[in-house]
Amino acid sequence: MTLAAYFTQQGYRLRHPELPVMHVGSTVRNIMLPMELCQILPGQALNKKHPDECTAQIIKRAATDAPTRKRKIMELRDQISYSNCPIIKEFGIGVGKDFEVIDGRIIAPPLIEYKNRRTVLPEHGQWSGDNEGFITSNQRELRWIILNLDSYNTRQSDVDSFGNNVFNESRKKGMQLEPFSMQNNYYEPRNTRMNMKQLETELENSLGYFKKQQLDFVIVVIPGIGDHYSRLKQKAELVVGVLTSCVKGNTVKNTRSPLTVVNNILLKVSSLYVLHSTSTDSVVFPDQRKNQRNEPRGTITRPKNPTYQKAHHVRRSGRDPPIPRTIHNSQRSWCCRLVRPERIPLQTSLPTAGPQRRNDPRPRGHHADDVEQLQEQKQPTTARNDPLLPGRCLRRTIFAGSRH
Incomplete structure (x- = not known):
């Protein structure tokens, strides 16, 4: 029927x-x-990703200024009328008519200094140094390439214009980059509409080839949807070890905001290959003791040439990973370090099985006082005489035979 x-x-x-x-x-x-x-009821939840236009409208309507938000809250409070609610009166509570007033202060943001001691003031909550040069430029010409993973939506003419913008802006910044050309600085896989497993294999092969060619960095054009960014970063930084900077295909095609993206990419590359790209105002702290590294207060330092190395290469070589460090003088004495995992041979000191101790009513195995005694023997002795380390430990715990 x-x-x-x-x-x-x-x-x-x-x-x-x-x-x-x-x-x-x-x-x-x-x-x-x-x-x-059938009839579709309004107000139902949409259990899928919103279109880009819908997301933009949601953000635009939700991002209101403070006076408008305050006015909406006050109108909602008047509509609810908490003072006339009998249930709230029974509990003996109420809602005030005004906002809570707290004491605060507005701290001026630091100035960003570029080349020739030119400073940039913040505008609308952000710094714009599009027409400013870096303090120090790289000493050699950097080799680079553009990898297009969004060739189905991004045309080669758009990539050509974007690559020329990168090269032209680098000259304004004082950086030395290899001149861009579609023949030497552009690579496009044969098939970009592949599954994720094939894409990971293609990325590993392509990035490995770029590393053998001794390229300094790779700009990757990725689609607007999908998890290409996370998979690319895993292959580039954890497996191969090459510097990459991702940009969406829609951003490459957009003619209104490519220079801002280009400047952000150049700032990232310059911060990795140049010791000083920009500087900020020195922050004054109480000078309790002389800085052992003889560096100015409020300075962030890092290795001169940090590279993206594989984790097992760092472990085999025994070298310290390139971790930035912040140095300044303050009223507190503290330190932070990375401790390698330590395996304590409990079998040699505390037998897990065997004859029970004489006149010991406890069962066989490890005992709490034995573990605590072993822990006290393993405590470091260098922290007692080092003035830079704290005088006492706030907490001592033991877990799985290792100190934490």
């Missing part, structure tokens, strides 16, 4: 029997209804 015959039997004649039916309810049960008898 068809749906039209069923509803005719029930005394209803379909007005549009040519329209397809609607599958309603659970997907397990085959419940079909005519489209003319």
